[in-house]
Amino acid sequence: MGKGNFSRNTFxxxxxxxxxxxxxxxxxxxxxxxELEDIRKFELETFLKWFVGDGVPLGNxxxxxxxxxxxxxxxxxxxxxxxxxxxxxxxHSQSTAADILGFGSANCSAAGNGLSARLSGTAKxxxxxxxxxxxxxxxxxxxxxxxxxxxxxxxxKVVFQNGAQFKDIGKATAAEVAAAIARAxxxxxxxxxxxxxxxxxxxDGTPEGAGRCLVEGWEVxxxxxxxxxxxxxxxxxxxxxxxxVDPLLPLTGQKPDQAHSNLYYLDVWERVVDEHEDTDxxxxxxxxxxxVRIKREWVVRGLEGCEKNTVTVPETIRRQGHVYYPxxxxxxxxxxxxGFTMLADLRRTGVxxxxxxxxxxxxxxxxxxxxxxxxxxxxxxxxxxxxxxxxLREAINAVLRGHMxxxxxxxxxxxxxxxxxxxxxxxxxVMHVCWQENRGSVTADSWCLSFMVYDxxxxxxxxxxGGGNAHPCNPFLLEGDxxxxxxxxxxxxxxxxxxxxxxxxxxWKDVGIMIPxxxxxxxxxxxxxxxxxxxxxxxxxDADTESGKNAIWYNRRKPYTTGRDSTDWEGKRKVPGQSxxxxxxxxxxxxxxxxxxxxxxxxxxxxxxTCDLKNPSSPxxxxxxxxASTQKISGxxxxxxxxxxxxxxxxxxxxxxxxxxxxLRIRPDHQGVALVxxxxxxxxxxxxxRAISNREGDIFIIWxxxxxxxxxxxxxxxxxxxxxxxQEMQIVPGIFGTGGGISAAVDSWDNIWAVYINNMGSQREIxxxxxxxxx
Numbered sequence: 001m002g003k004g005n006f007s008r009n010t011f012x013x014x015x016x017x018x019x020x021x022x023x024x025x026x027x028x029x030x031x032x033x034x035e036l037e038d039i040r041k042f043e044l045e046t047f048l049k050w051f052v053g054d055g056v057p058l059g060n061x062x063x064x065x066x067x068x069x070x071x072x073x074x075x076x077x078x079x080x081x082x083x084x085x086x087x088x089x090x091x092h093s094q095s096t097a098a099d100i101l102g103f104g105s106a107n108c109s110a111a112g113n114g115l116s117a118r119l120s121g122t123a124k125x126x127x128x129x130x131x132x133x134x135x136x137x138x139x140x141x142x143x144x145x146x147x148x149x150x151x152x153x154x155x156x157k158v159v160f161q162n163g164a165q166f167k168d169i170g171k172a173t174a175a176e177v178a179a180a181i182a183r184a185x186x187x188x189x190x191x192x193x194x195x196x197x198x199x200x201x202x203x204d205g206t207p208e209g210a211g212r213c214l215v216e217g218w219e220v221x222x223x224x225x226x227x228x229x230x231x232x233x234x235x236x237x238x239x240x241x242x243x244x245v246d247p248l249l250p251l252t253g254q255k256p257d258q259a260h261s262n263l264y265y266l267d268v269w270e271r272v273v274d275e276h277e278d279t280d281x282x283x284x285x286x287x288x289x290x291x292v293r294i295k296r297e298w299v300v301r302g303l304e305g306c307e308k309n310t311v312t313v314p315e316t317i318r319r320q321g322h323v324y325y326p327x328x329x330x331x332x333x334x335x336x337x338x339g340f341t342m343l344a345d346l347r348r349t350g351v352x353x354x355x356x357x358x359x360x361x362x363x364x365x366x367x368x369x370x371x372x373x374x375x376x377x378x379x380x381x382x383x384x385x386x387x388x389x390x391x392l393r394e395a396i397n398a399v400l401r402g403h404m405x406x407x408x409x410x411x412x413x414x415x416x417x418x419x420x421x422x423x424x425x426x427x428x429x430v431m432h433v434c435w436q437e438n439r440g441s442v443t444a445d446s447w448c449l450s451f452m453v454y455d456x457x458x459x460x461x462x463x464x465x466g467g468g469n470a471h472p473c474n475p476f477l478l479e480g481d482x483x484x485x486x487x488x489x490x491x492x493x494x495x496x497x498x499x500x501x502x503x504x505x506x507x508w509k510d511v512g513i514m515i516p517x518x519x520x521x522x523x524x525x526x527x528x529x530x531x532x533x534x535x536x537x538x539x540x541x542d543a544d545t546e547s548g549k550n551a552i553w554y555n556r557r558k559p560y561t562t563g564r565d566s567t568d569w570e571g572k573r574k575v576p577g578q579s580x581x582x583x584x585x586x587x588x589x590x591x592x593x594x595x596x597x598x599x600x601x602x603x604x605x606x607x608x609x610t611c612d613l614k615n616p617s618s619p620x621x622x623x624x625x626x627x628a629s630t631q632k633i634s635g636x637x638x639x640x641x642x643x644x645x646x647x648x649x650x651x652x653x654x655x656x657x658x659x660x661x662x663x664l665r666i667r668p669d670h671q672g673v674a675l676v677x678x679x680x681x682x683x684x685x686x687x688x689x690r691a692i693s694n695r696e697g698d699i700f701i702i703w704x705x706x707x708x709x710x711x712x713x714x715x716x717x718x719x720x721x722x723x724x725x726x727q728e729m730q731i732v733p734g735i736f737g738t739g740g741g742i743s744a745a746v747d748s749w750d751n752i753w754a755v756y757i758n759n760m761g762s763q764r765e766i767x768x769x770x771x772x773x774x775x
Contacts, residue, residue: 003272003274004272004274004292005292006030006031006034007029007030007031008031009031009034010031010032010034010035011034011035011038011039011042013042017035017039018039018043019036019039020032020035020036020039044217045216045217045218046217047217048214048217048218048219049216049217051353052214052351052352052353053214053348053351054213054214054215054216054325054348054351055213055214055347055348055349055350055351056211056212056213056214056347056348056349056350056351057212057214057350057351057352058349058350058351058352060211060212061201061211061349062201062202062203062210062211062212062213062221062222063200063201063202063211063212063213063220063222063266063300063327063347064200064201064211064327064328064345064347065198065199065200065201065264065300065327065328065343065345066198066199066201066343067198067199067343068193068194068197068198068199068227069195069482069560070120070124070193070194070195070197070227071124071193071194071195071196071197072124072125072173072174072192072193072195073102073120073121073122073123073124073125073174073192073193074101074102074103074120074121074123074174074177074178074181074190074191074192074193075118075119075120075121075178075190075191075192075193075227075229075230076088076118076119076120076137076181076188076189076190077116077117077118077119077188077189077191077230078112078116078117078139078187078188078189079116079189079232080112080113080114080115080116080117081114081141081149082114082278082280083114083143083144083145083149084114084141084142084143084144084149085111085112085113085114085141085142085143085144086111086112086115086116086117086139086140086141087109087110087111087112087117087138087139087140087141088109088110088111088117088118088119088137088138088139088188089108089109089137089138089139089140090103090108090109090119090135090136090137090138091136091137091138091155092105092108094134094136094157095134095135095136096130096133096134096135097127097129097133097134097135097158097160098135100123100127100128100129100133101121101123101127101135101177102120102121102122102123102124103119103121103122103135104122107119107121107122112205112224113144113205113206114144115205115223115224116224116226116230117139118224118226118230120193123564124174124193124562124564125172125173125174125177125192126170126171126172126173127171127172127173127174127177128170128171128172129160129166129169129170129172129177130160130169130170131160131161131162131169132159132160132161133159133160134157134158134159134160135157135158135160135181136155136156136157136158137155137156137158137181137185137188138153138154138155139153139154139155139156139187139188140152140153141153154187156181156184156185156188157184158180158181158184158185159184160172160177160180165179165180166180173192174192174193175192177192178190178191178192191229193227194229194250194251196251196252197227197228197229197251198227198228198264199225199226199227199228200222200225200226200227200228200300201222201225202222202223202224202225202226203222203223203224204223204224205223205224206223207221207223209223210222210223211223213266213325213347214351215266215268215323215324215325216268216323216325218268218270218296218323219296220266220268220296220298222298228248228251228300228302231248231299231300233245233247233248233299234247234248234250235247235248235249235250236248243271243297244271245267245269245299245319248299248301251302251304252304259308259332259333260304260305260306260308260331260332261305261306261307261308261309261310261329261330261331261332262302262303262304262305262306262329262330262332263302263303263306263310263313263326263328263329264300264301264302264303264326264327264328264329264330265300265301265303265313265324265325265326265327266298266299266300266324266325266326266327267298267299267300267301267319267322267324268296268297268298268322268323268324268325269296269297269298269319269321269322269323270294270295270296270297270321271294271295271297272292272293272294272295273292273293273294273295274289274292274293275289275292278293281293300327303317308331309329310326310329311326311329311346312326313325313326326346327345327346327347328343328344328345328346328347329343329344329346330342330343330344331343331344404716404729404731404752404771404772404773405771405772406731406751406752406769406770406771406772407769407770408769409732409767409768409769410459410767410768410769411758411765411766411767412433412452412459412461412462412755412765412766412767412768413450413452413461413462413765413766414763414764414765414766415437415763415764415765419435419436419437419438419741419757419764419766420435420436420437420473420474420475420741421435421474421741421742421743421757422434422435422741422743422755422756422757422766423435423474423475423476423477423486423743423755424477424743424744424745424753424755424768425477425478425479425484425745426479426745426746426747426748426753427479427483427484427504428483429456429747429748430453430454430455430456431453431454431745431747431753432451432452432453432454432477432484432504433451433452433453433454433459433477433755433766433768434449434450434451434475434477434486435449435450435475435741435766436448436449436450436473436474436475436488437449437450447490448464448465449464449465449475449486449488449502450462450463450464450465451463451465451486451504452766453504459768465486465502473488473489473490473525473526473527474526475487475488476488476526476527476528476529478529478530478531479531480503480531480536482503483503483504484503484504485501485502485503485504485529485536486501486502486503486504487499487500487501487527487529487538488500488501488527489520489525489526489527489540496519497519497520497521497522497525498514498515498518498519498520499514499515499518499520499527499538499540500513500514500515501513501515501563513562513563513564515538515555515557515563515569516564516565516566516568516569517566517569517571517572518555518572520540520542521542521543522541522542522543522550525540525541525542526540526541526582527539527540528540528583528584528585530585530586530587530593532587532593532613532616533559533613533616534559534560534616535556535557535558535559535616536556536557536563537554537555537556537585537593538554538555538556538557539552539553539554539575539583539584539585539595540552540553540554540583541553541580541581541582541583541597544574549580549600550580550581550600551574551575551577551580552574552575552577552580552581552583552595552597553572553573553574553575554572554573554574554575554595555569555570555571555572555573556569556570557569558570575595575609575621576609576621576624577597577607577609577624580597580598580599580600580607581597581598581600582597582598582636582637583595583596583597584596584597584636584637584638584639584649585639586639586640586641586647587641588610588641588645588647589641589644589645591613591614592610592611592612592613593610593611593613593619594608594609594610594611594647594666595608595609595610595611596608596637596639596649597637598633598636598637598651599626599633603628604628604629604632604633604653605626605627605628605629605633606626606627606629606633606637606649606651606664607624607625607626607627608624608625608627608666609621609622609623609624609625610622627649627664627666629653629662629664632653632654633651633652633653634652634653634654634659635651635652635653635659635689636651637649637650637651638650638651638689638690638691638701639691640691640692640693640699641693641697642693642697642698642699642719642721643696643697643721644697644721646665646666646667647665647666648663648664648665648666648691648699649663649664649665649666650662650663650689650691650701651663651664652689661689661701661703663691663701689701689702689703690702690703690742690743690744690754692744692745692746692752693746694746694750694773695750696720696750697721698718698719698720698721698773699718699719700716700717700718700719700744700746700752700773701716701717701719702714702715702716702731702742702744702752702754703715703742704735704742704756711734711735712735713730713732713733713734713735714730714731714732714735714742714754714756715728715729715730715731716728716729716731716752716754716771717729718773731754731769731771732754732756732767732769735756735758735759741756741757742754742755742756742757743755743756750773751770751771751772751773752770752771752772752773753768753769753770753771754768754769754771755767755768756768
């Protein structure tokens with residue numbers, strides 16, 4: 001590494017010099033030039049340190065530490081070069097191992113502009129490789145501008161062979177696959193993803209959109225996300241010795257049986273770069289370098305086993321000339337006989353040049369105005385924009401008309417082909433809508449999933465996921481620990497009906513995971529899912545060959561698994577019960593799972609059964625209960641829980657050619673069961689209301705109301721523990737057609753989102769309306 005050739009260092013901050021003035025008739029020497037640079041740099045660093053402070057600037061989220069959860073996958077990276085674009089591509093036309101390793105068509109290329117290119121496989125070990133399977137990797141580097149640098153490319157063909165490379169090639173480990181690729185691709189960095197690895201958040205790959213952090217007046221920049229193990233100093237003793245720093249050591253991993261903490265922090269320093277490292281410093285006209293450069297380096301380190309509640313970097317590990325900043329702390333602790341982890345963000349965010357007293361006054365003023373107008377709990381969306389998007393005038397006028405205030409209805413997507421009922425859910429303060437759609441001809445049996453995402457500013461999409469010959473099925477969206485999950489029933493190989501799911505991670509990708517060992521015979525089967533104790537529970541209706549009737553079946557995905565393999569699931573099992581259909585489930589006030597379904601033996605009743613989950617890994621079912629009704633039950637169930645932990649089950653009942661809404665209120669711990677008629681109006685053909693509850697336990701029921709001809713409307717009614725049932729309110733007028741296909745969700749701000757299908761003659765559209773029940 002460079003050291004530079006300087007005559008002397010004349011800068012002394014105690015002299016309080018603020019500038020250097022060049023005189024005429026005197027020689028120009030390096031010391032004066034360098035002191036001028038040192039003065040300017042010192043003033044800037046002092047200003048940033050004392051008047052702005054350490055942390056992440058306002059509007060930026062740089063250097064956030066996040067769990068990677070990528071243990072057992074394959075990761076490829078190629079170092080970058082200034083002024084050059086580096087691209088890693090998996091050649092699908094030749095590679096027979098690409099899909100097996102998780103480098104599918106939607107994840108087969110990665111680029112870096114002046115930076116490293118990194119590509120991670122989505123599949124995890126073990127990999128079902130075969131003898132002779134091939135992975136073809138192309139790396140191309142080309143100039144970003146007319147720099148005079150030459151483009152080049154490399155291709156590596158990796159043949160996986162049974163024998164010395166693998167203990168069992170059909171169950172190849174990530175370490176074995178990485179070693180095989182590394183032997184063939186000499187210049188490529190190949191590694192097996194580690195379960196305890198973590199991600200250091202950067203930006204969008206550009207200097208303008210980079211992640212930033214201020215440390216002791218030094219601005220540290222990270223253009224792209226990277227893993228801890230992606231850092232060049234990771235287990236690199238040679239580079240560490242050249243830089244005069246310590247290498248990055250492997251993380252020892254989680255220790256759930258020991259209570260301790262890990263501190264992740266920034267280590268920043270500056271060094272000299274000369275012409276041996278950067279040949280661009282050579283002036284080609286005179287053939288010699290005229291100046292060296294000062295480069296700011298950084299690395300994120302981990303201090304494992306530190307004391308609980310550590311928030312500063314200990315003095316014992318600090319080096320002279322380095323500055324440090326704590327980013328996050330991972331705490332390990334024991335509870336209920338199990339080990340848990342909690343990641344605490346230690347960064348100071350929202351750093352701004354506005355002085356603290358002024359900032360506090362602005363914050364107080366804004367909060368006071370917002371509290372007066374919208375209530376004390378009002379917050380901004382994650383984008384910084386108002387989450388209300390309507391005026392007080394519009395809201396008051398809507399209330400005076402007997403309607404619910406909110407944003408105007410929005411058309412999300414239109415098509416000439418048939419759509420199923422949409423599903424909507426919030427995940428990480430982002431709204432997701434999904435529906436199944438026939439994108440072939442009107443008669444073709446060609447269905448796919450379509451997704452749209454509302455990011456706080458606008459709806460994005462639709463994005464198509466999957467396709468083929470699935471029978472129409474209403475998809476199910478669910479917020480899980482790893483993101484938003486979409487589940488649906490579809491055809492496999494045009495002959496077998498199976499359950500599929502995919503998940504949202506930054507975007508919906510064209511990946512459908514087929515749940516193993518489930519074949520469904522029922523043509524009208526729909527899936528219901530719920531997360532509990534890190535298990536994903538799936539429920540569906542299908543025929544029981546032993547009884548000759550329909551039954552409720554379930555399967556559980558084990559915690560922290562992908563769900564791709566049979567071993568990730570506990571297996572298909574039957575819920576104890578008779579003549580069952582249309583299942584729903586909810587966690588009751590005791591932390592147990594309550595499953596409810598409609599009777600299919602001709603009796604007007606709702607049936608339920610409780611699953612004791614005191615031991616999550618070994619649930620036990622109780623006795624089936626029957627909740628008799630004097631009314632004919634004609635519609636599916638919708639279930640919610642209020643703040644007293646009472647279970648509310650809504651359903652529709654048809655009598656004298658009129659369909660009304662009813663609910664069953666189950667109070668297992670105190671007052672038994674109450675059966676109440678809610679509406680007497682005519683419901684539309686789907687005969688199903690959608691019930692949702694907010695953080696306060698208030699309940700909203702939304703339904704389609706037939707008003708004559710081919711016109712229906714969407715109405716809502718709210719229940720609060722303080723005031724009981726409120727008045728019916730129209731929220732969407734004049735929907736053409738049957739009005740089938742309504743869904744609803746409550747977001748983190750207690751706003752209601754209703755999505756529905758509007759049949760407009762030759763076209764059908766998915767529409768959405770956001771409502772404000774509290775202003």
